[in-house]
Amino acid sequence: MTQPTAPQHMVIRFAPSPTGRLHVGHGWSALLAMDMARGAGGAFRLRIEDIDGTRSRPEHVAGIIEDLHWLGVEWDGDIVFQSQRLDSYDAALARLRDIGLLYPCFCTRADIQASLTAPHGPEGPLYPRTCHGLDAAERARRIAAGEAHAWRIDMARAVEQVGAPGWTSLPFPVQDGRTESVKADPLAHGDVVLARKDAPASYHLSCTLDDAAMGVTHVLRGLDLRGATDIHRLLQALLGLPSPAYVHHPLLVGPDGRRLAKRDGSIALADLRAQGVAPDALAADLRAQRFPIGIRLARA
Numbered sequence: 001m002t003q004p005t006a007p008q009h010m011v012i013r014f015a016p017s018p019t020g021r022l023h024v025g026h027g028w029s030a031l032l033a034m035d036m037a038r039g040a041g042g043a044f045r046l047r048i049e050d051i052d053g054t055r056s057r058p059e060h061v062a063g064i065i066e067d068l069h070w071l072g073v074e075w076d077g078d079i080v081f082q083s084q085r086l087d088s089y090d091a092a093l094a095r096l097r098d099i100g101l102l103y104p105c106f107c108t109r110a111d112i113q114a115s116l117t118a119p120h121g122p123e124g125p126l127y128p129r130t131c132h133g134l135d136a137a138e139r140a141r142r143i144a145a146g147e148a149h150a151w152r153i154d155m156a157r158a159v160e161q162v163g164a165p166g167w168t169s170l171p172f173p174v175q176d177g178r179t180e181s182v183k184a185d186p187l188a189h190g191d192v193v194l195a196r197k198d199a200p201a202s203y204h205l206s207c208t209l210d211d212a213a214m215g216v217t218h219v220l221r222g223l224d225l226r227g228a229t230d231i232h233r234l235l236q237a238l239l240g241l242p243s244p245a246y247v248h249h250p251l252l253v254g255p256d257g258r259r260l261a262k263r264d265g266s267i268a269l270a271d272l273r274a275q276g277v278a279p280d281a282l283a284a285d286l287r288a289q290r291f292p293i294g295i296r297l298a299r300a
């Protein structure tokens, strides 16, 4: 007898990088994600993306946790730290390397910038595939000599294997049942880095693996990461991982029309707290899309 399938339990995560304190846009995003999960009787999880050795700081981890508690954002279960999941990133890299989809890249940022003819993708110049042409002996020699290298995916070959898979988008604001099917376009991003010279895994790889390991069913994040979804969907297809549904919310801009960034200290949640702003009132305002000090939603 077949068992009736249980309704899918919604799991949503908020996944800040501890490279600075949270700003109002992060607070809004976290509240949206928590409310969506709670509204569906699901779970809301917190993941700290702390494997960027050059920019992650332990004091920012503590600050982020403090900011979220202050704003009334509460998560379920333990916090997931990417720095404790390095083995799973290594295993996935080994698997992709074994099936011939990765190659070492010894180029420096300057090398890549110097190739002026490089075509552009959604996030800047596409990697001109300089190291793709190296032969196996030279790769082995340079690795053995300890030359710093990243690992890039051979995107054309990867797409050949799994095609360009589709993903499900829930348009923002999320309304019951409205979904769109989007065709991923991983080729537009070129041979992206999956393991960095200075970090054990790139954002694309760690995020994709963690979402699957945490059973994330819905990813809610800013529109700036919509393009990344093409890459995440491809990695899911290659690694046999389930694909969550994606919601990309608009970004906030400051009075100058520029996107909020951690460098704009004036709109950090910690500063609002220091100014005596009441967290309940701020959370209510953010939920109603009334943003403080000239901040507004960017036009899509």
Ligand code: GLU
Pocket (backbone or CB within 6 Å): 014, 015, 016, 017, 049, 207, 220, 221, 225
């Ligand atoms: N850690 C990323 C950031 O702070 C967000 C990752 C995601 O939501 O997929 O921008």
